[in-house]
Amino acid sequence: MKLLTHNLLSSHVRGVGPRGFPLRLQATEVRINPVEFNPDFVARMIPKVEWAALLEAADTVPKEPIEGYEHDEKFLRKMHHVLLEVDVLEGTLQCPESGRLFPISRGIPNMLLSDEETET
């Protein structure tokens, strides 16, 4: 699972609503995948990223996006590496509101809920 996906994931446990993100990531196994760099895509995704959650997940990230980041190739390449090339293989995601844990196995988070947890 890429860090970009982790950043956009939200808990859909009943009653949690907008307080369901960001999910707290505890990664036990990580892999780096080379991915073709696309500056347009990275620049468009930066505004959607929840920066605090990204900082917590990857400490090599600068404190906040710099001014005029759309044209700063060095910054975009760095963000590309963090968001798209880091692949979490094993770990857990925790819902900040309910504390519910979602396990990650072989890079796939298990987001299945029980009947009681499903939003009606």
Add this chain to the structure above:
Amino acid sequence: MIDVQTKMAGRALELLCLPEGQPCYLLDIGCGSGLSGDYLSDEGHYWVGIDISPAMLDAALDRDTEGDLLLGDMGQGIPFKPGTFDGCISISAVQWLCNANKKSDIPAKRLYCFFSSLYSVLVRGARAVLQLYPENSEQLELITIQATKAGFTGGVVVDFPNSAKAKKFYLCLFSGPSTFLPKALTETTDEEEATESAFTSERIQRRMARRGVVRKSREWVLEKKERRRRQGKEVRPDTQYTGRKRKPRF
């Protein structure tokens, strides 16, 4: 020999009408072993797939797909932040929501949960194109009603409606203001009217306009005559005497 799934993924992506040359972040509902996802990757897009079957996702891992995979049940909702995805496709998956696998499952509720969360995770104005195999017209109606309730506009595009084998249903949903449904494919060369049903959640405005008019006033009389003309009835022409104040003995 291009796989049927890949062909349908191609058609769904075409119906999605994404901006030219721009890589997008897309959602693949019921991604299975990643056949449709691979097509999205080939077109330069980034995607996340959800599937309920661990076996299918294992097959996707073996095929080394570029998109991220999630093990999840679409009927429980899409677990993403609002405004995450630029678009959504689904190949042969949504009809499964109509099957109640457990006694406690109510298809209409699961459908509504799916559509309302899908509406939320899409960027405003984004589209969702869901290819499905509805068992009958009641099932298709159930699905479209829940989609409308969730706030979507759009309709069903039926490709090759006259061929039993090639007939394909694409539920095209728009999360922004109403736009025109794309034209369906047919095998005949002469222009045939596509069998599609468009539905919107637009309300009829006329009732509100009539509220401000005082009953029996000249304005009211003129409005009523106009209404009857619209209905095709025979109405006297409007003159300077129309709706004029009469003597009390009337």
